[in-house]
Amino acid sequence: MTLFEHQQIQYLSKNAPLATKLRPTQIRDFVGQDHLLGENCVLSKIISSNRLPSMLFWGPPGSGKTTLVTLIAQSADYLIHTISAVDSGTKDVREIIKKSRDAITTANKQSILFIDEIHRFNKAQQDILLPYVEDGSITLIGATTENPSFEIITPLLSRMHLFLLHPLNKKDIEIILQRAVTDEERGLGKSKLTLDDEAQSVIIDAADGDARVALNTLELAAQIALTSPQSNRVITKTTISESLQHATRYDKTGDEHYNTISAFIKSVRASDPNAAIYWLSRMLKAGEDPLFIARRLVILASEDIGLADPYALSVAVAAQQATHFLGMPESRIPLAEATIYLATSNKSNSAYQAINTAIRDTSKEPDYPVPLHLRNAPSKLMKELGYGKDYMYSHDFPEHFSGQTNLPEQLKGRTYYEPTQQGHEKIISERLREWWNLKGKIPRDKSP
Secondary structure (H helix, E strand, O other): OOHHHHHHHHHHHHHOOHHHHOOOOOHHHOOOOHHHHOOOOHHHHHHHHOOOOOEEEEOOOOOOHHHHHHHHHHHOOOEEEEEEOOOOOHHHHHHHHHHHHHHHHHHOOOEEEEEEOHHHOOHHHHHHHHHHHHHOOOEEEEEEOOOHHHHOOHHHHOOOEEEEOOOOOHHHHHHHHHHHHHOOOOOOHHHOOEEOHHHHHHHHHHHOOOHHHHHHHHHHHHHHHOOOOHHHOEEOHHHHHHHOOOOOOOOOOOHHHHHHHHHHHHHHHOOOHHHHHHHHHHHHHOOOOHHHHHHHHHHHHHHHHHHHOOHHHHHHHHHHHHHHHHOOOOOHHHHHHHHHHHHOOOOOOHHHHHHHHHHHHHHHOOOOOOOHHHOOOOOHHHHHOOOOOOOOOHHHOHHHOOOOOOOOHHHOOOOOOOOOOOOHHHHHHHHHHHHHHHHHHOOOOOOO
């Protein structure tokens, strides 16, 4: 290491963010993830064995993925090579593989290749890792905030042990904040700052389980408090309000996007308007495309409400048109109106079930010929071939109902639409029953 590099490291260490300075240096100081690190838990046993398999840590930002990997490597006495998939590529991976193989030969040491944001690697880049994981050249450890089943190729995922990290709970965040305030070597201890209970609660709530957000908020608040006289260096709720930059953990192309829209859809389906409005507000707050939400409402109206309330589709389409016309922030109102209407409507998925069942039949059965009486007969030849013969014109019959069978002969009696007894569909059910009860009373010789 050159003198310049040494000075650079010292400078970065001194001026690093509080969240970086406070990273624990021993596994026993790690806060949170007790389901993984508690006594007799799988990860604890793996660390104790000093023989590490390839692993994948999946969890939200600020849950300790990077810190945990570093501590595991130190505990097991492995060399560790860290890259980020954001700014690294195949060349970097190959160079690390070579160093890892050299370390096995010259120092009898195993190496970890830690890839942060591993989901950013494309399929081809992930494929390159496979043979080296397979032959033991490296122990691969990845960290991701996204659902691995969508982002990591199956062959690679099957060779890694998956560990799910949870957002830190409030007690965990409190421990980290108190450590930051009192630690004189790496924290704010020498500044003699006081963090009052109310301010601490605000930080904990805003952090939403993310230790990095909590420490970044505390650090900025400390900078503001340090401008006060030394006798009054208290971080208060007001100080936090000045410094807090609360960002919703929501990625419009990521896993949280799908979780939130799923919660919204299921709340409407469950006839829970309060939950539906809450999830709607979460999406709007995070900057979700309001037209995307409007499209989901149109689908919901057709799939989950259907003919139990025929007006639901009109309301949803009107909301979509209003959203397109108005834009945000005004479009939040028609979106909320449609959400509440759909959530409080009678529910039926009979139309959804009907078309799915029919599609299933048409996919697995032959294309049966159209019955002759239903065929169009625009020419003399077609009429001579029997096209349109015996067709019964519905308006010539009582109740404008002929009772004629219109399915192919091979599917005669097949039922696709089965109305429920919900809302308007109860009326439809009774109407169909009355019509088909008339069938036996209709004179069969009547035709147009």
